[in-house]
Amino acid sequence: xxxxxxxxxxTRYFQGEEKALENLIQKYLRPIFNFVYRFTNNTQDAExxxxxxxxxxxxxxxxxxxxxxxxxWLFSVAKNAAIDFLRKKKVLxxxxxxxxxxxxxxxxxxxxxSPLPQEIFERQSIxxxxxxxxxxxxxxxxLILLLHYNDHFTFQEIAETTGEPLNTIKSRHRRALIFLxxxxxx
Amino acid sequence: MREDYEKxxxxxxxxxxxxxxxxxxxxxxxxxxxxxxxxxxxxHSLGVTVSGIALIVTFQMAKADFANSGFWQFFSLIFTxxxxxxxxxxxxxxxxxxxxxxxxxxxxxxxxSFFLILxxxxxxxxxxxxxxxx
Numbered sequence: 001x002x003x004x005x006x007x008x009x010x011t012r013y014f015q016g017e018e019k020a021l022e023n024l025i026q027k028y029l030r031p032i033f034n035f036v037y038r039f040t041n042n043t044q045d046a047e048x049x050x051x052x053x054x055x056x057x058x059x060x061x062x063x064x065x066x067x068x069x070x071x072x073w074l075f076s077v078a079k080n081a082a083i084d085f086l087r088k089k090k091v092l093x094x095x096x097x098x099x100x101x102x103x104x105x106x107x108x109x110x111x112x113x114s115p116l117p118q119e120i121f122e123r124q125s126i127x128x129x130x131x132x133x134x135x136x137x138x139x140x141x142x143l144i145l146l147l148h149y150n151d152h153f154t155f156q157e158i159a160e161t162t163g164e165p166l167n168t169i170k171s172r173h174r175r176a177l178i179f180l181x182x183x184x185x186x
Numbered sequence: 187m188r189e190d191y192e193k194x195x196x197x198x199x200x201x202x203x204x205x206x207x208x209x210x211x212x213x214x215x216x217x218x219x220x221x222x223x224x225x226x227x228x229x230h231s232l233g234v235t236v237s238g239i240a241l242i243v244t245f246q247m248a249k250a251d252f253a254n255s256g257f258w259q260f261f262s263l264i265f266t267x268x269x270x271x272x273x274x275x276x277x278x279x280x281x282x283x284x285x286x287x288x289x290x291x292x293x294x295x296x297x298x299s300f301f302l303i304l305x306x307x308x309x310x311x312x313x314x315x316x317x318x319x320x
Contacts, residue, residue, distance in 0.1 A: 026208055029207060029211065034200040034201075046201075047207055050207065051210055055214055116191065120194070130194065130195075146195075177191060
């Protein structure tokens with residue numbers, strides 16, 4: 001439904017209806033802002049980055065494969081813009097233990113994370129703690145967790161967004177949960 | 187989806203973007219679009235100028251060629267000796283075609299086409315700038 005709605009807006013924009021692009025931007029403005037904010041941790045930078053994302057979208061909209069979901073494409077543009085931003089700021093750090101294929105032999109050997117202790121949910125400062133630990137996560141882990149739990153992407157959609165194999169996403173998700181749990185318990 | 191983590195992420199409090207963020211995004215797009223159109227206008231203006239000059243040159247060349255080839259003399263027979271031409275129309279047409287400066291005519295039509303096409307784009311870009319991006 002959303003995909004059809006997006007495709008319909010894109011078609012109308014290409015037919016000369018300027019308002020259709022505005023509607024499309026309005027629809028995704030907040031999710032993209034929230035998404036990039038998690039990489040910048042700064043409202044002003046997130047707003048600049050949101051603008052950059054939509055400029056890139058406008059510049060490349062003609063090249064979008066219409067068979068592909070607009071939503072996953074949009075988030076992949078946002079992801080790339082966020083990575084470029086972190087590179088410019090020189091704060092991009094990937095896990096030292098992760099190989100080129102995205103595998104981490106140390107964390108892979110660990111068992112699935114057990115359920116989060118109830119104590120975490122009872123903390124007064126849970127929102128602040130979560131914001132803090134999300135900021136500490138390596139970008140590739142942050143990306144998966146935010147897309148999955150915040151934007152409700154399926155693993156398949158995340159794989160399409162990041163351009164990585166589904167199994168890599170699944171195992172990275174597992175590692176991200178372990179990492180997040182460790183940070184929350186620190 | 188892991189329910190415990192889903193619950194955890196529901197505590198994530200996203201910051202409020204400024205209320206004019208949409209306007210900022212649309213303004214930035216307008217700026218980019220204007221810059222792209224101005225770039226196009228520059229290249230189209232250059233194209234219109236070059237093809238305009240080419241049109242004038244090829245027109246002068248075609249005019250001189252028409253004058254030298256005797257085409258107009260043959261052509262004017264239509265008005266002076268039309269009755270004879272009706273009897274020998276096949277020969278007349280062949281003679282007329284032989285005197286036609288074909289290469290210059292093709293060059294003239296080619297440069298005129300380029301000029302008109304580029305002029306069309308140029309006017310279209312100007313229209314976008316003045317009507318939609320102002």
